[in-house]
Amino acid sequence: MRDGEYARKYLSACMEEQSDHYVKNVRTQFYAITVDDLVMPVTVNDSEYGNSYVCSPYSHYITYAKDELRMLQMPMWEALMAQALSMLGWMMKTSRTNQIAFVNNWLLSTNLYHDLTAEQVQRITRFCHTRFPRHLIAFRSVSSKLHPVMYQGLKNAGYLMVPSRYVYLFHPDWPAQGGWRVRNTLKRDRQMLEKSGYRIVSHEEIREGQIERIIDLYNALYLDKYSQQNPQFTYDFIKLGLHKRTLTLIGLEKEGRLDGILGYFQRNGVMTTPLFGYDVTLPKETGLYRMLSSLLVQEAERQGLLLHQSAGVGAFKADRGAVGEVEYTAVWARHLPLYRRGIWTALSVLLEQFGVPLVKKYRL
Numbered sequence: 001m002r003d004g005e006y007a008r009k010y011l012s013a014c015m016e017e018q019s020d021h022y023v024k025n026v027r028t029q030f031y032a033i034t035v036d037d038l039v040m041p042v043t044v045n046d047s048e049y050g051n052s053y054v055c056s057p058y059s060h061y062i063t064y065a066k067d068e069l070r071m072l073q074m075p076m077w078e079a080l081m082a083q084a085l086s087m088l089g090w091m092m093k094t095s096r097t098n099q100i101a102f103v104n105n106w107l108l109s110t111n112l113y114h115d116l117t118a119e120q121v122q123r124i125t126r127f128c129h130t131r132f133p134r135h136l137i138a139f140r141s142v143s144s145k146l147h148p149v150m151y152q153g154l155k156n157a158g159y160l161m162v163p164s165r166y167v168y169l170f171h172p173d174w175p176a177q178g179g180w181r182v183r184n185t186l187k188r189d190r191q192m193l194e195k196s197g198y199r200i201v202s203h204e205e206i207r208e209g210q211i212e213r214i215i216d217l218y219n220a221l222y223l224d225k226y227s228q229q230n231p232q233f234t235y236d237f238i239k240l241g242l243h244k245r246t247l248t249l250i251g252l253e254k255e256g257r258l259d260g261i262l263g264y265f266q267r268n269g270v271m272t273t274p275l276f277g278y279d280v281t282l283p284k285e286t287g288l289y290r291m292l293s294s295l296l297v298q299e300a301e302r303q304g305l306l307l308h309q310s311a312g313v314g315a316f317k318a319d320r321g322a323v324g325e326v327e328y329t330a331v332w333a334r335h336l337p338l339y340r341r342g343i344w345t346a347l348s349v350l351l352e353q354f355g356v357p358l359v360k361k362y363r364l
Helices: 004-016 057-072 075-094 118-131 148-156 180-195 208-226 235-244 288-303 314-318 338-362
Strands: 029-035 038-045 100-103 136-142 160-170 199-201 248-254 257-267 270-278 306-311 323-332
Touching: 004 029, 004 038, 004 235, 029 118, 057 075, 075 338, 100 118, 118 136, 118 148, 136 148, 136 160, 148 160, 160 314, 160 338, 180 288, 208 235, 208 248, 208 257, 208 270, 248 288, 257 288, 270 288, 288 306, 314 323, 323 338
Parallel strands: 100 136, 270 306
Antiparallel strands: 029 038, 038 100, 136 323, 160 306, 160 323, 199 248, 248 257, 257 270
16 A cells, blocks of 8 residues: 555554644544555544634635735735635635545645546545535645646546645756756755754654754744644654654754754655744844755755645745646535535635736745
């Protein structure tokens, strides 16, 4: 079974405990399904509007979006957009958008897939429809570039493709096609790391006594700087990653102090980093974000993997050879009444017509 050992370590732990034992702001019913030689988690919710966006469409499209309004630094526009989001949020609650079953949901910012066939998509959909007849059925983190067969299979099965994020993908072979400017930028990042005085700490060197520091580094960046709707990992989540290798951890240390951390996993030739953080109190000139990003690129090069760099900081990533790609939440609602389907059609049109072009234009 593909990824069988990884799935056993991760899923057995999640199913033995309540979901908030590992991700503090997630309350969900956790199941596992198999299709042919694949095993995947399924999360099932009914409302839980305070959940992290990894289990809550409401948090993804409303609460998180409100948190990001402050980045506009335009008070009048922020107030107008907040009102519009509140109205949209009322509509989402009325149509029960959080009554949903997410397939292949690992409770992480990015879900990685094997490219499911159209026939496998149909079987999964039929099973989930039978098992959860009142729930929306959905797949997060769907990309036409990474999952072309699955993407088309989902569309053929009647799934609505709703834009969720604009993400950045990097492959070690692409900078060779991107010209000297990209190669030179990546080289400068590596040189900065080499001259920084920081020591690269391997997974095997990281100690359990550093877990609290790892959580602090992640929280300071993803929760305090960006949004509390990001997954709030617990001590036991990091401990699971450390001892069961559900994440590969790499740190940056100077004078015995851990100042940067990343944790990645891989599937089907793609790697992504749900755990990333650094000491935000240090001067920006220290370059910890650049150095951690360089470490990720070097890991992708070493293993010949495509690096999924998630969303945000688009200009920085594009300057280093990453390519932007719209990521979708695929939603199946054909079995539900019109008042529950309509909001998803509206979201899809709104985001395709206005959201995606805006993000592309400003490389957000």
